[in-house]
Amino acid sequence: xxxxxxxxxxxxxxxxxxxxxxxxxxxxxx
Amino acid sequence: xxxxxxxxxxxxxxxxxxxxxxxxxxxxxxxxxxxxxxxxxxxxxxxxxxxxxxxxxxxxxxxxxxxxxxxxxxxxxxxxxxxxxxxxxxxxxxxxxxxxxxxxxxxxxxxxxxxxxxxxxxxxxxxxxxxxxxxxxxxxxxxxxxxxxxxxxxxxxxxxxxxxxxxxxxxxxxxxxxxxxxxxxxxxxxxxxxxxxxxxxxxxxxxxxxxxxxxxxxxxxxxxxxxxxxxxxxxxxxxxxxxxxxxxxxxxxxxxxxxxxxxxxxxxxxxxxxxxxxxxxxxxxxxxxxxxxxxxxxxxxxxxxxxxxxxxxxxxxxxxxxxxxxxxxxxxxxxxxxxxxxxxxxxxxxxxxxxxxxxxxxxxxxxxxxxxxxxxxxxxxxxxxxxxxxxxxxxxxxxxxxxxxxxxxxxxxxxxxxxxxxxxxxxxxxxxxxxxxxxxxxxxxxxxxxxxxxxxxxxxxxxxxxxxxxxxxxxxxxxxxxxxxxxxxxxxxxxxxxxxxxxxxxxxxxxxxxxxxxxxxxxxxxxxxxxxxxxxxxxxxxxxxxxxxxxxxxxxxxxxxxxxxxxxxxxxxxxx
Numbered sequence: 001x002x003x004x005x006x007x008x009x010x011x012x013x014x015x016x017x018x019x020x021x022x023x024x025x026x027x028x029x030x
Numbered sequence: 031x032x033x034x035x036x037x038x039x040x041x042x043x044x045x046x047x048x049x050x051x052x053x054x055x056x057x058x059x060x061x062x063x064x065x066x067x068x069x070x071x072x073x074x075x076x077x078x079x080x081x082x083x084x085x086x087x088x089x090x091x092x093x094x095x096x097x098x099x100x101x102x103x104x105x106x107x108x109x110x111x112x113x114x115x116x117x118x119x120x121x122x123x124x125x126x127x128x129x130x131x132x133x134x135x136x137x138x139x140x141x142x143x144x145x146x147x148x149x150x151x152x153x154x155x156x157x158x159x160x161x162x163x164x165x166x167x168x169x170x171x172x173x174x175x176x177x178x179x180x181x182x183x184x185x186x187x188x189x190x191x192x193x194x195x196x197x198x199x200x201x202x203x204x205x206x207x208x209x210x211x212x213x214x215x216x217x218x219x220x221x222x223x224x225x226x227x228x229x230x231x232x233x234x235x236x237x238x239x240x241x242x243x244x245x246x247x248x249x250x251x252x253x254x255x256x257x258x259x260x261x262x263x264x265x266x267x268x269x270x271x272x273x274x275x276x277x278x279x280x281x282x283x284x285x286x287x288x289x290x291x292x293x294x295x296x297x298x299x300x301x302x303x304x305x306x307x308x309x310x311x312x313x314x315x316x317x318x319x320x321x322x323x324x325x326x327x328x329x330x331x332x333x334x335x336x337x338x339x340x341x342x343x344x345x346x347x348x349x350x351x352x353x354x355x356x357x358x359x360x361x362x363x364x365x366x367x368x369x370x371x372x373x374x375x376x377x378x379x380x381x382x383x384x385x386x387x388x389x390x391x392x393x394x395x396x397x398x399x400x401x402x403x404x405x406x407x408x409x410x411x412x413x414x415x416x417x418x419x420x421x422x423x424x425x426x427x428x429x430x431x432x433x434x435x436x437x438x439x440x441x442x443x444x445x446x447x448x449x450x451x452x453x454x455x456x457x458x459x460x461x462x463x464x465x466x467x468x469x470x471x472x473x474x475x476x477x478x479x480x481x482x483x484x485x486x487x488x489x490x491x492x493x494x495x496x497x498x499x500x501x502x503x504x505x506x507x508x509x510x511x512x513x514x515x516x517x518x519x520x521x522x523x524x525x526x527x528x529x530x531x532x533x534x535x536x537x538x539x540x541x542x543x544x545x546x547x548x549x550x551x552x553x554x555x556x557x558x559x560x561x562x563x564x565x566x567x568x569x570x571x572x573x574x575x576x577x578x579x580x581x582x583x584x585x586x587x588x589x590x591x592x593x594x595x596x597x598x599x600x601x602x603x604x605x606x
Contacts, residue, residue, distance in 0.1 A: 001134045001135075002117050002134045002137075004134070005113070005134040005135060005137065005138040006110065006113055006114075006134075008138060009109055009110065009113060009138060009141060009142070010106065010110070012142075012529075012532045012536075013102055013105070013106040013109075016102050016536045016537070016540060017099075017102065019536075019537055019540045019541075020095060020098055020099060020102070020540055020544075023458060023540055023541055023543075023544030024095060024544065024547075026454050026457055026458055026544065027454040027455075027458070027544050027545075027547060027548035027551075
């Protein structure tokens with residue numbers, strides 16, 4: 001359980017990393 | 031509200047807002063590379079820290095993406111350390127009460143809460159955390175989480191002033207360290223010494239034993255409380271050393287400490303608006319935003335204090351005198367400290383939710399239904415100054431939407447501070463805006479529909495719904511105060527509130543930093559007669575209207591089901 005919740009915490013930051021890439025694509029000139 | 035209430039409110043607001051003006055100018059100097067009077071002390075310390083981080087990392091120019099990535103990476107590293115400290119506190123030093131490790135779900139919730147400046151506490155400080163955990167996993171992130179939100183706002187402001195196309199919005203580590211050494215650490219130190227003088231403990235002695243008249247032994251927990259209390263309020267954190275938070279006499283022993291806490295909570299979030307005007311070289315724009323936020327705060331105070339002084343039909347039926355006299359305060363004193371009374375408690379509740387701190391010197395669950403609405407509104411709007419940095423960013427979200435709507439209405443290209451507002455900015459700003467109501471309303475609804483959500487409630491009916499709505503509003507707004515009455519230390523609430531906290535904090539920051547990158551890359555358009563000016567009273571009123579209308583459209587139905595419904599139920603005799 002300790003490792004599972006640690007993984008959830010890290011997964012959130014991985015998701016935020018993906019959101020940075022999404023935001024980058026949103027502002028990229030077309 | 032009586033004369034004493036008005037006077038207390040006026041003095042508190044005047045002190046907090048007056049301090050914010052020189053503080054804002056000082057902040058602008060700190061973040062534009064200017065000199066400060068404490069440089070001779072802290073410059074050598076800064077240098078040591080830059081060397082420890084690595085000269086390249088601490089000096090390189092960062093665009094929005096690098097700045098955000100370093101903020102996220104450093105937060106992740108700290109979160110992992112905090113989590114491990116909590117779950118393994120039984121194997122770490124400074125645990126004389128031999129407390130066990132924090133259960134993993136609670137540790138996840140607490141880590142998410144404190145790394146994000148939320149400070150929601152599903153635990154009881156006295157019986158759950160060791161002294162080491164209180165220092166390393168609670169007090170330490172109170173500095174770093176406050177600083178993270180703040181420096182993000184600084185990078186955002188620079189997007190309007192840089193001429194490098196956004197390649198250099200500052201350096202995350204340099205900004206973080208300068209904020210720490212020029213403001214947070216020195217002010218916290220001075221305030222902590224003041225608190226010790228007022229009676230707040232600051233010791234590594236964990237507890238003393240007392241022998242009450244009724245017999246037996248009472249363990250009274252002590253600890254390094256003053257150090258926590260100072261940054262807790264200055265950094266708009268809010269998590270208490272003790273369960274009773276700022277209602278506990280060891281946290282908030284005198285009316286003077288109560289006043290200082292309120293002033294501290296207001297000072298930096300208000301100062302950042304002054305700093306904004308100074309940094310962009312348009313102080314008038316800063317004052318317009320200041321007036322928009324200040325108008326909401328001024329409106330909230332009588333709306334919070336008035337209903338508490340008026341009391342409730344149930345109190346009247348119980349024979350309690352609702353009129354203040356020389357020897358009793360009248361009104362609704364349930365859940366309030368007699369040391370502070372009605373005005374100071376309601377004022378504290380308004381400030382702690384408007385400035386999204388989360389500290390509490392009264393039981394918010396015992397507020398009258400109408401008196402609780404400003405506390406909900408502060409967290410739902412998140413820009414009645416809001417938390418340091420993020421409150422300011424939220425106000426700019428509404429500002430950019432206001433510019434867009436006004437541009438459409440007037441038939442002009444939307445511009446904000448000389449930068450064109452186009453599709454990418456509106457897309458990202460809309461996403462940043464929608465996350466907040468989505469998280470609050472979806473998770474509140476889920477909790478109401480699920481038996482495991484309802485099982486944790488202390489009250490049924492409309493008030494029970496208010497307790498759930500408040501919890502998710504507090505989590506998503508990174509406020510951290512509790513309505514109480516809800517047993518949040520359950521698997522569902524630890525997980526759901528932890529997720530609400532994380533989603534409420536980082537995605538809006540990421541989207542707003544991308545907006546900063548997009549804006550910084552655009553050329554600055556010179557002001558002409560055709561420009562829609564945003565530094566006028568007329569635009570300020572429009573900005574305020576957009577905040578209130580969007581806020582009401584998002585949250586009014588939920589408030590009707592909670593506190594508003596409860597008010598009408600009380601009035602018609604259907605409720606307590």
